[in-house]
Amino acid sequence: MNTPLRLAYSTLFPVTTELQLSPDLVEFLKSGGRAILFGEDGTEYATGIMHPDRIRDETAETWRAATDEVRAIAGLALLALDADISAVHRLHRLTAALPTLSEGKAMTDEAFTAKIHAMAHDARQLGINLVLSPTADVVAKDNPWLAGRTLGDDFAEVSRLVSAYVRGVKRAGIGSTLKHFPGNPVITGLPATQDARIPMTMEALRPYLAPFAAGIEAGVDAVLLSPAIFDAVTPPQPGSISPDLINLLRQELAFSGLVITSDLDHRSTLGNQSLEQIVVEALIAGADLLLVSPAAVPHLRLLARAIEKAVDDGRLPLERLLAASAAVDRVSS
Structure with missing residues (x-):
């Protein structure tokens, strides 16, 4: 039975940097959780290069064992990772190679789509059903x-590559994700550790929506929100908890798929609030799947309980929680 507590667990999206499930993640899955992001550590994220020991130790067999274990516990599950051009490709040498950015720009749409399809096909064989790519910024x-x-600085070219990427992933039968909505053209710092802002009006920001619109038209399954604070909304607010920006995505860009937050424990998003407050605020704003870093994994029960309490006291409508959980299910299946 989907009680509010189990529904709450189903909207949490913890990151793990290891294939071996921790006891906390096993308990999370047993309690109703069904989404995991297989991430990378800070150095790998910054450089886009996986550690040599990870490349040595992670094999197709260890990946399949990990994804099979998740599904054995949770059943229907959303298992995601980054597969970026110009940034992190989490599966390193375990899939067909992604093109470099210069190679991609020189390719026809169909040739680029075929390259992305080959990568996504291999990812699917390892049990992955969502990539948190492409970058539409x-x-x-x-x-x-x-x-x-990113994929460049020309709106038309980035829109072309985003569309072709989405089509290639879709052809392989898994989901893709546009990030980091509504775009971060200029930023004052690093969102993970600083109060990073996008000091732009909505009028100035609007042209940067073009690649997101192109990806949505191509059939993207998910959109990941920015963690930065946007001066384009009043009062200024982090993208991951902004009702105005989620409404822009839903209404103006007519996106009906899965809305994912960035790491809610990033400094820019968390501000002076507790993580328990922020997960509830994100759901109320209209987000469906709540990304939290490995540091939050020991506290997943507290987060789920905070969501359950928000339903109990009327701050979070049960219908909103049901809709968020259903959106996760649609991408997981």
């Missing part, structure tokens, strides 16, 4: 977070 200037990690 277009960087303008002054961006210590995303500089060198």
Whole structure:
């Protein structure tokens, strides 16, 4: 039976950097959790290069054992990872190679789509059913977070590559994710550790929606929200908990799929609130799946209980929690 507590667990999206499930993650899955992000550590994220020992120790067999274990406990499950051009490809040498950015720009749409399909096909064989890619951000200037990690600085070219990427993943039968909505052209710092802001009006930000619109038109399954604080909304608010920005995604861009937060324990999103407060705020704002870092994994029960309490006291409508859980199910199946 889907009690509010089990539904709450189903909206949590913890990160693990290891294939071996910790006792906390096993308990999470037994309690109703059914989404895990297989992530990377800080150095791997920054460099886009997996550690040599990870490349040595992680094999197709160990990946299949890990994803099979999750599904043996949880049943229907959403298992995700990054598969980025210009940034992190979590499966390193275990899939067909992604093209470099320069190679991708020189390819026809069909050739690029075929390359992405080959990668996604191999990821699916390892038990993955969602990639947190492609990056739809277009960087303008002054961006210590995303500089060198995107698909370029030309709206039309990035939109073309985003669309082709989404089509390639879809052809392989798994889901793709646009990030980091609504775009982060200029940012004042690193969202994980600083109060990073996007100091732009909505009018100035609007052209940067183009690659997101292109990916949605191509049939993307999920959109991941930015962790940064946006001056484009009043009062300024982090993207992952902004009703205005989620409404922009839902209404103006007509996106009906899964809405995922960035790490809710990032400094920019958390601010002075507790993580228990932030997970509830994200659901109320309209997010479906709540990403939390490995540091939060020992506290998943507290987060689920906070969501359950918000339903009990009327702050979070049960219908909103049901809709979020159903959105996770649609991508998991």
